Amino acid sequence: MELRSVEELMDLLHACRGARDTPDLSGSRLRSSGGTRVGDPVDLHEHALQTAALLRRGRPSDKELQVAGLVHDVGHLLRPGDDAGHADHAADAVRPLLGERVSRLVRLHVAAKRYLAATSPGRGPSPQGALTPTGQGDAMTPREASAFERDPLAEDAVTLRQADDAARVVGLDAGVM
Incomplete structure (x- = not known):
């Protein structure tokens, strides 16, 4: 799916309200509105807003990075259940509207999550992030990490990943961060 208008993007972001695609403590995945179970973090809408707000605070002049934070997980809605491919689905969907x-x-x-797992093993992802490494790949090998570091967007991708990991605070108003 490609997003061809701001209206389509806004509809997709609105659909993130109440949607969850993170494991609860039993390992099952939630993808629909409804009651909150133990272990549920924020829904995808809150997570998107928090991620973008953290990036706005840390990199106020980088609007593209902030927008990437807003839309980074929409792939969970585009292909529910494909955790390993969610980033690719989201990237393909937003490219025509938001750019390369x-x-x-x-x-x-x-990839930045896998990179950080390889280069900062003591850093530890968020509790929710720690539950999903196998669906998205294990820590990078030294060769993979070296190749990742050569990517011109590697540093920005790590910044996005760090905001992604931190943006899981239930009840936080992202507008006042």
């Missing part, structure tokens, strides 16, 4: 850089940052946010 935003698309590449969205695509790289999972």
Whole structure:
């Protein structure tokens, strides 16, 4: 699916309200509105807003990075259940509307998770992020990490990943961060 208008993008972002695609403590995945179970973080809408707000605070002049933070997980809605491919689905969908850089940052946010797992093993992802590494790949090998570091967008992708990991605070108003 390609997003061809701001209206389509806004509809997709609106559909993120109440949707969850993170494991609960039993390992099952939630993808629909409804009651919150133990272990559920914020819904995808809140997560998107928090990610973008953290990036706005840390990199106020980089609007494309902020937009990538807003749309990085929409692939969970485009192909429910495909955790490993969610970044690719989102990147492909937003490219026509938001451009190549935003698309590449969205695509790289999972690789950045694997990179950080390899280069900062003590850093530890968020509790929710720690539950999903196998669906998105294990820590990068040294060769993969070296190749990732050569990507011109690697640093920005790591920044996006760090905001992604931090943007899971239930009840936080992203507008006042």
